[in-house]
Amino acid sequence: MRDALYDLGDDGIVTVTFDMAGRPVNVMNDDFSAAMDEILARLEADKEKLKGIIVTSAKSSFVAGGDVERLLALRHEGYQPARQFFDGLKARLRRLESFGRPVVAAINGSALGGGLELALACHHRIAIDDRKIQFAFPEVTLGILPGAGGVVRSVRLLGLMKALPLLTEGRRIDPREALKQGLLDELAGDQAELIARARAWIAAGPEAVQPWERKGYAIPGGSMFSGDNAPMLSVFPSMVFKKTRGLLPAAERILATAAESTQIGFDAAMAVETRNFLDLLMNPVTENLITSMFFQMNEINGGASRPQGPAKSKVARIGVLGAGMMGRGIAFAAASVGIGVVLRDVTLEAVEKGKAYTAEILGKRVAKGAMTQAALDETLALIQTTTDIADMAGCDMVIEAVFEDVALKQSVLREAEAVLGADAVVATNTSTLPIALLAQGVARPENFIGLHFFSPVDKMNIVEIISGKATSDACLARAYDLVQQIRKTPIVVRDSRGFYTSRVFSVFADEGDILLKEGVAPILIENLAKQAGMPVGPLSVQDEVMMSMLLRAQRTNQELDAQLGDDYAKSFGVCGELCALMCDKGRPGRLDGAGFYDYLPDGTKRIWPGLRELFGGDKPMPHADIQDRLMFRMVIEALKCLDEGVVTSLRDGNIGSILAFGFPVHTGGVFQYVTSYGIEAFLARARQLADQYGDRFLPPAGIEARLQSAEMTRRVA
Incomplete structure (x- = not known):
């Protein structure tokens, strides 16, 4: 066979080993279906000789799941071809489990999605006891449900x-947890023992039926109306909705499918599963999630935005300049993966406080039993604290994380560079200051780059890499490798005012402030933003970040405009205006207990009544206009970044928007938002908003041709 090996032994046990040609992993697609047809035909021909069947893999994993490219192709082919494919896949697995001979899955590697479904269609499951092996139903993260039973x-x-x-969260578990849960029946120490145990199980003469086909079988725990199930199911939908807000329908549909399956027979339940799977597959959300969170995320993880020439590298020791909120977070991220850190600040008190941040985070893990005290101590020992810049000598890379002040940053960068080797990378963590301007303070601009971390660093799994005009490919590659080494997602952008993420997100706050100033009710602004899928509304964002900080950034940008002959600060001028107003009123944000919201002692918050006196709040406006203004303003700004070459790939723009500032994941990101909306329809709506509310909604001239390009409208054949 082309994609599987069929080995019938003298003992009557046949070993079927999937090994799909030309692929690093086994996936369920048309080739898999063809291989299954061949296997089933040979099993039928050999049936009288057979005592049992072992299903395993020649790859490092068992079966990685469904072929996602084929999945998208089926979506575009339509409902009936997709139904035919999945009906056929289910029928093949059903033939295997009802063949009349015991079938054991000898699981040598991870079984995800369709791979786990194949294993469940076997009568017995044994896996190698290796914590690197994972079992999961990740379909929910792609907007679908397990569709092969x-x-x-x-x-x-x-x-x-x-x-x-397992079904609604996509949680991954290791073999021991899978055994405990009941997904596995046995564990084996290695490959040889795995096959030996599989043969021994078959040799014992087990009955070749599934548990649910035995007389007297009842679903563990009963149906959806039984015992503890009914009370739990009464609250489960609200728990799901709280997480998804109805924008990610897969979890709700999985819940409905699972519950209904307990009330009907096996075949009817399989039909319900297929119907609900296909409904989800045809939903645009599924294509958005697959495009961005699968294809584009995998491209980034595979180094698609990294210069291909330089060899892969690893950092052994980094220096961090500044032990404040960002510096301490960077130190934690590096030490957590075994990188030595030299953490430097102007006082020992400040630098020890920065190191204590790592102890505090890891201490919580120890308390939960997720980490040993010895591991905590080992990690802390990697962080060297100092006030002496000379201690940076020998570092492979230094990351500056001091206040957003050009002169200060240039000063510390110059000091650090002086004690470093000629090949060391010098990076700045900045969200507002141009890399070209800061590069004037270093002697080797080819080794200088921007690394924009997000706060809090321990929770935000993205870093925006800003490549300056003089930054070399070798420097960019080393920065990319470091970001991946500390287990964060890198996106690469070019130097410009505000870079990409700060520039796009700032206009979200600005548009919220414009709506407020126009007299739209603040609670309406906030709730419609959240209904669109944003984590919080634009007014809440400003309270959380602190308007006093935003005001400082605005004034810094105004000074830079004057120095550089630019007008960047005008792009979020109303935000700056309202931040100044609120700070003057002693309401700079949440940390001070007062901003656009009042923060009450019981932990709740409410819109500050004074906003009505300042701005009114009774102006009528269609809800669709309010919501579209908030979303389109960000997307238009992102399109400007694409047009200007600040963002050079759709993948980095989409993933950056989702991970950095919470652009709704169900849309697939800022650029996928346009594709899903429909390019012509989006541009028409943008021009309509521009006519009604201002030129800031006009898309860049000529962007339509770019959007219509093959890259933007990629469809899998």
Whole structure:
């Protein structure tokens, strides 16, 4: 066979080893279906000789799941071709489990999605006891549900309450946890023992039926109306909605499918699963998630935005200049993956406080049993504290994380560079200051780059890499490698005012402030932003960040405009105006207990009544206009970044918008938002908003041709 090996032994046990040609992993697609047809035909021909069947893999994983490219192709082919494909896949797995001979899955590597569904169609499951092996139903993260029997079989095997978390959260578990949950029946020490145990199980003469086909079987825990299930299911939908706000329908549909499957027979439940799977597949959200969170994320993780010439590198020791909020977070991120850190500030008190931040975070993990005290001590020992810049000598890279002041940053960068080797990378963590301007303070601009971390660093899994005009490919590659080494997602942009993420997100706050100033009710602004999928509204964002800080950034940008002959600060001028107003009124934000909101002692908050006196709040405006103004303003700014070459790839723009400032994940990111909306329809709506509310909604001239390019409208054949 082309994609599998069929080995019938003298003992009557056949070993089927999937090994799909030309692929690093086995996936479920048309080739897999063809291989299954061949396998089933040979099994039928050999049936009288057979005592049992072992299903395994020649790859490092078992089966990685469905072929996502084929999945998108089926979406574009339409409902009936997609139904035919999945009906056929289910029928093949059903033939295997009802063949009349015991089938054991010998799982040598990770079984994800369709791979786990194949394993569940076997009568017995054994896996190698290796924590690197993972079991999961990740379909929910792609906007779909397990479509090859995964919902129905897992509910019948585990029970509704045990299956639902695995199905709705996409959580990955290791073999020991899978054994504990009931997904596995045995563990083996290595490959040889795995096959030996599989043969031994078959040799024992087990019955070749699934548990749910035995007489007297009942679903563990009962149906959706039984025992503890009914009370839990009464609150489960609200728990799901709280997380998704109805914008990510997969979890809700999985819940409905799983619950309904407990009320009907196996075949009927499989039909319900297929119907709900196809409904989700045809939903635009699925294409958005697959395009960005699967294809584009994998491209970034694979180094698509990294210069291809320089060899991969690893950092052994970094220096961090500044032990404040950002510096201490960077030190934590580096030490957590075993990188030595030299943390420097002007006083020992400040630098020790910065190191204590790592101790505090890891201490919580120790308290939960997720980390040992010895591991904590080992990590802390990697952080050297100092006030002496000379201690930076020998570092592979130094990251400056001091206040956003040009003269200060240039000064510390110059000091650090003087004690470093000629090949060391010098980086600045800045969100507002041009790399070209800061590069004037270093002697080797080819080794200088921007690394924009996001706060809090320990929770934000993205770094915006800003390549200056003089930055070399070798420097950019080393910065990219470091970001991946500390287990964060790198996006690469070019130097410009505000770079990409800060520039796009700032106009979200600005548009919210414009709406407020125009007299739109603040609660309406906030709630419509959240209904669109933003984590919080534009007024809340400013309170959280602190308007006093935003005001400082605005004034810094105004000074830079004067120095550089630019007008960048005007792009969020109303935000600056309102931040100044609120600071003058003693309401700079949440940390001071007063901003656009009043923050109450019980932890709740409410819109400050004074906003009505300042701005009114009774101006009528269509809700669609309010929501579109907030979203389109960000997307238009992102399109300007694309047009100007600040962002050079759609993947970095989409992933950056989702991870950096919470652009709604169901849209697939700022650029996928346009594709999903429809390019012509989006541009028409943008021009309509521009006619009604101002030229800031006009897309860049000529952007339509760029949007219509093959890269933007990529469809999988």
